[in-house]
Amino acid sequence: MKKITAKFGGSSLASAAQFRKVGAILAADPDRRFVVASAPGKRDSGDTKVTDLLYRCYDLAAAGEEYLPVLDAIRARFADIAGELGASFDVEAELAPIREHLAAAPRRDYMASRGEYLNSRLLAAWLGWPFVDAASCVRFRSDGSFDADATQTLLSQALSGLDRAVVPGFYGADETGRVVTFSRGGSDVSGSLVARAVGADLYENWTDVSGVLFTDPRIVKNPIPIPYITYRELRELSYMGASVLHEDAVFPVRRAGIPINIRNTNRPEDPGTMIVAALPEGVTPPPVTGVAGRKGFSSVLVEKSMMNAEVGFGARLLDIFAEKGVPFEHCPTGIDTMSVVVSESLFTPHKAEVLAAVEARLKPDSVKLEEGLAMIAVVGCGMVANKGIAARILGAVTAAGVNIRMIDQGSSELNIIIGVREEDYETAIRGLYKEFHQ
Amino acid sequence: MKKITAKFGGSSLASAAQFRKVGAILAADPDRRFVVASAPGKRDSGDTKVTDLLYRCYDLAAAGEEYLPVLDAIRARFADIAGELGASFDVEAELAPIREHLAAAPRRDYMASRGEYLNSRLLAAWLGWPFVDAASCVRFRSDGSFDADATQTLLSQALSGLDRAVVPGFYGADETGRVVTFSRGGSDVSGSLVARAVGADLYENWTDVSGVLFTDPRIVKNPIPIPYITYRELRELSYMGASVLHEDAVFPVRRAGIPINIRNTNRPEDPGTMIVAALPEGVTPPPVTGVAGRKGFSSVLVEKSMMNAEVGFGARLLDIFAEKGVPFEHCPTGIDTMSVVVSESLFTPHKAEVLAAVEARLKPDSVKLEEGLAMIAVVGCGMVANKGIAARILGAVTAAGVNIRMIDQGSSELNIIIGVREEDYETAIRGLYKEFHQ
Numbered sequence A, B: 001m002k003k004i005t006a007k008f009g010g011s012s013l014a015s016a017a018q019f020r021k022v023g024a025i026l027a028a029d030p031d032r033r034f035v036v037a038s039a040p041g042k043r044d045s046g047d048t049k050v051t052d053l054l055y056r057c058y059d060l061a062a063a064g065e066e067y068l069p070v071l072d073a074i075r076a077r078f079a080d081i082a083g084e085l086g087a088s089f090d091v092e093a094e095l096a097p098i099r100e101h102l103a104a105a106p107r108r109d110y111m112a113s114r115g116e117y118l119n120s121r122l123l124a125a126w127l128g129w130p131f132v133d134a135a136s137c138v139r140f141r142s143d144g145s146f147d148a149d150a151t152q153t154l155l156s157q158a159l160s161g162l163d164r165a166v167v168p169g170f171y172g173a174d175e176t177g178r179v180v181t182f183s184r185g186g187s188d189v190s191g192s193l194v195a196r197a198v199g200a201d202l203y204e205n206w207t208d209v210s211g212v213l214f215t216d217p218r219i220v221k222n223p224i225p226i227p228y229i230t231y232r233e234l235r236e237l238s239y240m241g242a243s244v245l246h247e248d249a250v251f252p253v254r255r256a257g258i259p260i261n262i263r264n265t266n267r268p269e270d271p272g273t274m275i276v277a278a279l280p281e282g283v284t285p286p287p288v289t290g291v292a293g294r295k296g297f298s299s300v301l302v303e304k305s306m307m308n309a310e311v312g313f314g315a316r317l318l319d320i321f322a323e324k325g326v327p328f329e330h331c332p333t334g335i336d337t338m339s340v341v342v343s344e345s346l347f348t349p350h351k352a353e354v355l356a357a358v359e360a361r362l363k364p365d366s367v368k369l370e371e372g373l374a375m376i377a378v379v380g381c382g383m384v385a386n387k388g389i390a391a392r393i394l395g396a397v398t399a400a401g402v403n404i405r406m407i408d409q410g411s412s413e414l415n416i417i418i419g420v421r422e423e424d425y426e427t428a429i430r431g432l433y434k435e436f437h438q
Helices: A016-028 A050-062 A068-085 A091-103 A108-127 A148-160 A186-197 A231-239 A247-256 A313-323 A344-362 A389-399 A422-437 B016-028 B050-062 B068-085 B091-103 B108-127 B148-160 B186-198 B231-239 B247-256 B313-323 B344-362 B389-399 B422-437
Strands: A004-008 A032-037 A165-168 A171-173 A179-181 A202-207 A228-230 A260-264 A273-276 A290-303 A328-330 A337-343 A366-379 A406-409 A415-421 B004-008 B032-037 B165-168 B171-173 B179-181 B202-207 B228-230 B260-264 B273-276 B290-303 B328-330 B337-343 B366-379 B406-409 B415-421
Touching (some): A004 A016, A016 A032, A016 A108, A032 A186, A050 A068, A050 A108, A108 A165, A186 A202, A186 A247, A231 A247, A231 A290, A313 A337, A313 A344, A313 B313, A337 A344, A389 A422, A415 A422, B004 B016, B016 B108, B032 B186, B050 B108, B068 B091, B068 B108, B108 B165, B148 B186, B165 B186, B186 B202, B186 B247, B231 B247, B231 B290, B231 B366, B290 B422, B313 B344, B366 B422, B389 B415, B389 B422
Parallel strands (some): A032 A165, A202 A260, B004 B032, B202 B260, B228 B273
Antiparallel strands (some): A171 A179, A290 A366, A366 A415, A406 B406, B290 B337, B290 B366, B328 B337, B366 B415
């Protein structure tokens, strides 16, 4: 019998109707045996997430102000779901320790974690599954940092005797039992940790989109989901701004070789996106897997005749940026030119100093600063086999009327990075989508 | 009245017939008033250049062997030209000091310079123009390095009173009168120095091709000559292996803003190539000015997850190459990858050490070495205005069936660098020629 760890996001557990969808998904495959639950999310665009209500409640309590009306709104969310489902879940009894905590010395992480806690208790009660509290088996150190090794041991022990279980996402606790939340990645990280601890065959991440999208849906309407994507491709898209799983949520299962399946709770018939170490046999990679990008880059173009003859010139140029703690993104080099592409927000505070140091130390013929650049990563492990792909990519951007300011493709051949003016960014992305999916 | 400095190469002055062509070229434009002459080159593919004969003569003399037959062959070359032209040129009298030199203590530079010396004497005699010896006005320091400032002063003085003159190329002398030859660029450098010293309006460089060719004629049959090329474009093509004027020959006139015209002595009706600081008004740059490339590159691909988060990673990587004195040509960067492209001949002696240092200091996830790469520079100042040019370039290479291993285009937009496997190099060049000129 296989083991699937299924994590359900906030929108997947926002209401009784959504709970029923989750119930049906679990019933559809008995291998789905370990569930990680988020707090109830928004039911519609005007709604407030339970976690945000909890933060508000904490802020009011910490400021000595009236928080009971907010707590009551939280109670109502859970009471509504439980009532509608007919679940045997005593909301008032569950809220009692929270009321006591608020009246005594409220802690932010503890309060923030209660959405996941209560929702998981409710889900476990409704399903009739055991509940395992993350506070007992997701371990943080006393300095607040996450302890991966202790967590792997504790979670494995806690879940080893269980055929199935519901575990709340987003939080854990230190040795004293003090609750600590994940600063990045939230319940996605918890799901990944549970999948690794139980040695899952698959980590399903149920959300409200049918997978990782080919590109930003704010730019292209209804972009297709990506059927298969490698961890590395995902990381590249993610780094360049794609809104996908946080790296911290990928790392535990990636290390264990467990594939991730991003699924849509509202369209369980959709296969979603499989995130894998390598494409399974028989699956041919498309020419381009996905496209992501970001605005807010600057390029510092240094020209110096006979630059190539000065061994160490490039290292000294990059050193100037490193000294100021400014990471560089790319450094395209011509014969007598070298550009350093940096994130504007990280560069701007040091701009004057860096430019002055370049002038003083490298004695260049000229230094030109170009601001307002956007960088687009066109990612795909299929590029290696597809000789014409780089030409098609540039052709598509050009056909969209966009002037390409910079191109960078390294030997890894996993991506091509294109620099364009910020005002051309959306046009370029749409041109790329049109070329590969319309 | 304008001043043109005309330098004639070895093939342009290889025989009496070639001398007559040079005479006609000078007669056709009275502005051609300062001539720099090379030694007689090959008259046909089986012939030997006079300078090579002179080296052979020196080698024999220095080894204490019989050199008189070689000296006699040299004598015959000049006697033949002078006789056929009917020039009043006493070859024996001119050879006397050379014979004395050889019998005493032969010096390599002095012997090498005699081809230019004798040919210029002969040309001046035949034209009835003054002869100005480069030994008196092209100045080297006692350590053998060239003294540009002293030369400018001395050459200006020597030529200022003259309406026209013939100056031998390739050599000069130190303060003691000891002859020193240019190590690079030869007579092209001399021509450039004379053009600058007389404040020429134009530096004509007469050779046996009708200009700078679009690409390597060994790869593409009869490539078109480039009508206009900027100094910077020329330098980029030259750096990447195009056989054009040496940088040292461009520098003096570039600094003085004197354009260079590469012309064909055998086809004086061809306009040749104008090398300029900027294209004259009304001249539209073509999408691509020229294509050059070289084999013999390696790429060191370093992969490390979260590399971007390590400020200074790139600088530290390049530092390792700089410490070993290995200049890098390009460093295309991905999200978690950085490649360093280096010349194989410079890298190979340090390969093991560099790779070990990369492993030890940067703790990368992987380091991959790819050898046998060729780099192609597609150069053109017209790329800025031509949005589609990058796509056309990659499309042409792809259509030729070549897999592109690397692309690098910086903000300067003067070129695109493409990396391909060495075995694909010629195919890629032919594909580019076909795209832009067939």
